Amino acid sequence: MSNPALRDSKVVLAVTGGIAAYKAVEVCRRLVDSGAHVIPLLTDGALRFVGEATFSALGSERARVSLFEDEDPIAHVTLGRLADLILVCPATARSLGSYAAGISDDLLGATLLATRAPVVVCPAMHAEMWEHPAVGDNLSLLRSRGVTVVWPEEGRLAGGDFGAGRLAGCDSIVSTVAEVIGADKSELRAKGGSMAGLRVLVTAGGTREPVDPVRYLGNRSSGKQGYAIAESAWARGAEVSVVATTSRPVPPGVEVELVETAEEMRQAVQRRRDADVVVMAAAVADFRPSRMSAEKIKRSGKPTTIPLEPTPDILAELAKTSPRGQTLVGFAAETQDLLGNAEAKLRSKGVDLLAANDVSAPGAGFGHDTNAVVMIDSRGGRASVPLSSKARVAEEILDRVLALRSQPECGEEPSNTLEGSDGGGRLPCVGTRPDRDLNLLVSHP
Numbered sequence: 265m266s267n268p269a270l271r272d273s274k275v276v277l278a279v280t281g282g283i284a285a286y287k288a289v290e291v292c293r294r295l296v297d298s299g300a301h302v303i304p305l306l307t308d309g310a311l312r313f314v315g316e317a318t319f320s321a322l323g324s325e326r327a328r329v330s331l332f333e334d335e336d337p338i339a340h341v342t343l344g345r346l347a348d349l350i351l352v353c354p355a356t357a358r359s360l361g362s363y364a365a366g367i368s369d370d371l372l373g374a375t376l377l378a379t380r381a382p383v384v385v386c387p388a389m390h391a392e393m394w395e396h397p398a399v400g401d402n403l404s405l406l407r408s409r410g411v412t413v414v415w416p417e418e419g420r421l422a423g424g425d426f427g428a429g430r431l432a433g434c435d436s437i438v439s440t441v442a443e444v445i446g447a448d449k450s451e452l453r454a455k456g457g458s459m460a461g462l463r464v465l466v467t468a469g470g471t472r473e474p475v476d477p478v479r480y481l482g483n484r485s486s487g488k489q490g491y492a493i494a495e496s497a498w499a500r501g502a503e504v505s506v507v508a509t510t511s512r513p514v515p516p517g518v519e520v521e522l523v524e525t526a527e528e529m530r531q532a533v534q535r536r537r538d539a540d541v542v543v544m545a546a547a548v549a550d551f552r553p554s555r556m557s558a559e560k561i562k563r564s565g566k567p568t569t570i571p572l573e574p575t576p577d578i579l580a581e582l583a584k585t586s587p588r589g590q591t592l593v594g595f596a597a598e599t600q601d602l603l604g605n606a607e608a609k610l611r612s613k614g615v616d617l618l619a620a621n622d623v624s625a626p627g628a629g630f631g632h633d634t635n636a637v638v639m640i641d642s643r644g645g646r647a648s649v650p651l652s653s654k655a656r657v658a659e660e661i662l663d664r665v666l667a668l669r670s671q672p673e674c675g676e677e678p679s680n681t682l683e684g685s686d687g688g689g690r691l692p693c694v695g696t697r698p699d700r701d702l703n704l705l706v707s708h709p
């Protein structure tokens with residue numbers, strides 16, 4: 265059953281080479297059933313006990329098994345960054361020792377050092393190993409660094425023995441993971457994150473433009489990216505409103521208004537137009553039927569054409585009237601000439617930051633849990649976020665928003681050296697916000 269703390273959380277499930285590795289299959293399944301996005305990682309030791317195929321089939325993604333031979337050349341960094349939590353289950357004496365000593369000679373060791381996410385370890389081993397002072401010392405050290413331990417139980421061990429060191433039960437492992445992830449999110453917010461005091465408005469999902477009472481013109485947007493941005497902004501302490509066409513779980517205190525058409529979205533956005541940051545992640549229809557048929561169009565009616573008219577351009581409208589100090593972020597879903605189209609959109613809409621994604625690329629865009637975007641901003645800054653979880657993409661976008669907000673407005677004297685500036689004097693802008701300079705393009709590699 266779905267667990268709110270685990271829903272949409274990215275869990276790297278690292279399986280190491282102990283006899284209890286087979287129990288990690290059930291843990292994997294339970295985490296996935298609870299709504300977590302599970303990426304299995306198997307050590308060489310684990311592969312002697314359980315199969316890669318099992319975890320690839322039951323996890324949310326293929327199992328990762330190699331530091332050097334993965335299709336991602338920096339798999340350890342990617343995993344370390346996208347994880348909301350790393351669970352080592354079961355954790356062998358060897359893996360605990362390596363982690364405590366900071367050894368990164370395999371994918372697990374390197375990922376554990378490359379992450380800032382919380383780590384939960386579930387030791388499991390024979391009683392003699394469990395009672396060895398080296399194992400106890402390693403665990404004490406890891407705990408002092410903030411690692412959570414799910415303590416093993418007494419019970420039947422391999423070879424018919426009985427004693428301490430048996431892997432904790434699946435229930436207590438899954439509930440500890442949920443607790444640690446939940447606590448991490450709340451702690452971040454309670455600390456007063458980087459967006460404390462800011463009002464953030466996010467739009468999400470694809471609009472639906474009615475043709476008749478039962479049919480509509482729509483698109484494939486799921487709203488996942490917009491909701492991920494809303495959740496990240498909330499975790500950073502912002503006051504968050506979402507205007508969306510799709511409903512997804514949100515953290516406590518996030519206001520959601522559900523709408524259907526571009527016009528309804530426009531009105532809902534206009535009511536919150538004074539937000540400090542507006543992220544238009546929704547896929548708003550460009551056209552709608554000029555007139556909605558009051559009755560269901562019958563097959564016998566044989567309509568040959570549906571006349572269309574443009575929908576309101578919410579983003580451009582916002583840009584024209586956006587209050588000073590507001591940061592406006594747009595999205596561009598493209599299927600060709602990503603950068604060219606994104607640059608054109610940045611200029612024509614007059615936004616501060618544009619996140620462009622190639623929705624035809626594998627794993628990116630509509631409906632997926634992952635995305636890849638190129639970010640270009642009105643100061644000429646460019647950055648690309650390779651295929652990552654939508655939560656990670658959200659973090660990168662909000663980091664960029666904060667970086668832009670920390671820079672002086674165009675035309676003001678810069679207070680320090682800035683990425684995207686020409687090093688002094690008036691700051692260049694390439695956007696077309698009405699209060700900003702035009703025509704200066706500063707390219708960044």
Ligand SMILES: Cc1cc2nc3c(=O)[nH]c(=O)nc-3n(C[C@H](O)[C@H](O)[C@H](O)COP(=O)(O)O)c2cc1C
Nearest residue numbers: 280281282283307309310356357358359388389390
């Ligand atoms: C049959 C068998 C069972 C084992 N069970 C465990 C175990 O439960 N816990 C443990 O720490 N090591 C156990 N080991 C030792 C590990 O497999 C060994 O230390 C291995 O190098 C661990 O690799 P890894 O930590 O990279 O997965 C076992 C070895 C064998 C041959």
